[in-house]
Amino acid sequence: MIRNSPVVKAVRLLAYVAREETPVTLADLSAAVKLPKPTVHRIAALLEEEGFLYKDPLTRRYSAGKTFQELCFYALRSGAHGERHLILQRLSEKLAETINLAVLVGREVMYIERIESAWPLNINFQPGSRVPVHCTANGKLLLAFAPRRHRERLLNSIELRPYTRNTMVDGARLLRELQEIRRQGYSEDNEEFLAGVCCLAVPVKDRRGRVVAGLAVSAPSARFPLEKARSYLPDLQACAEELSVQAKLGF
Amino acid sequence: MIRNSPVVKAVRLLAYVAREETPVTLADLSAAVKLPKPTVHRIAALLEEEGFLYKDPLTRRYSAGKTFQELCFYALRSGAHGERHLILQRLSEKLAETINLAVLVGREVMYIERIESAWPLNINFQPGSRVPVHCTANGKLLLAFAPRRHRERLLNSIELRPYTRNTMVDGARLLRELQEIRRQGYSEDNEEFLAGVCCLAVPVKDRRGRVVAGLAVSAPSARFPLEKARSYLPDLQACAEELSVQAKLGF
């Protein structure tokens, strides 16, 4: 991806101006974003024309423009992914553990949402971060329910790197486990990725029944072992159903 | 001035996404800004990388990104230096009570500006702080004038937690009140959030007449009961109008 794009420069200018308390001079801007003044000047002029910046005619200082400020009202209005977040939050509160929603992206699992439990000491993975597919509950789940061709291609292209003593590094064994996951409808991670942390994941399906995401609870084995997680299966499945039925996945 | 600059294209994309209520597809975007899909695709990817857009991995729809939302927050708050502040200050002086301007952020109401009255003893809510939506004048007002879909989704996802004896905890009754608010054009909070404190709020509209913010007076019922607040409705409305017409919302 091109990182020298004028688009990137423009939004960084915008970000700097918006974050500053008071209007800024061109020289400030130029120093802050590390671009030559003529460059900043031109981009700022474009942003000004679009109403994203406002240049005070007297002081020549830049601040947020009218269009931009108006936009702010709208952008904030719909706090990202309200309903989905709420559904997950309810589940997290009930189990008192971390809940995350993930999808398959390329050869990895990406969190699209994550509700941290109130407990201290739990791993910090931000939404957007990625984890391996062969040693996580969500990963194995999504792999198990992926279309066969897709699954095979993926399995051939990943390396079964060991993360803990329990990480599965044997392809044949992984295959058997995937079959088992399809049979029982959920997957487990018994400290296969992070020592001391176990997970349990259930599928989230779209209208047509295809598995599009995984919903998992993850917690320190010490206070929340897999047996306990299993006892909450109905709650997890109900939550997954809620996400599916209401088609709240999208937004 | 070059008008075909990618910078211009980028900010127009951003503006369109921010103004839409729900996440938009690439095809929508392409049609809306009248640019070929590959072009939109590339620019959107850049904006996503910068956190200005968020592409849901499941639906591939674009919405405002995290960095952008954070920026909006700053941009709205830093308006406090300019004309907007003066307009609010005049009103506050006339009523001799606390005035605040608020917007809907997610499921809550956020103050973007607040002029404290000179009186002692009044609650200290800084700009940026959030209050519930179902038991405040601004909250009910913004809810009442929000687009229907947005309102319904919000109502479904909030908990009508009681704060005082007067807090509305009955959804049906709240709905009726919202209808009444739309009819009469203003909303009241009769000690529903804080015992002993009442508020009255009027809508602030944008150019197209959509309600984007709420302007409220809040005061101890003892010295400034709702009847008295109502007598100042013309002043509040004039002030809201001033903010709207002159488009001084920005700053």
Next chain:
DNA sequence: TCGAATCATTCTAAATGTTGGAATTTTTGT
């Protein structure tokens, strides 16, 4: 009031990223 220093703006040719039709892949709807 003057001049020096700083800041803003314009100019330019070379460099770079952009562009969008066409092809490809993926997803959706029937």
Next chain:
DNA sequence: ACAAAAATTCCAACATTTAGAATGATTCGA
């Protein structure tokens, strides 16, 4: 399972960006 729609990738022609240098404007101290 199929057709239609949408998203994504490609790439060579092309338009914009780039930033040094020059110029004009403003600020500030003496």
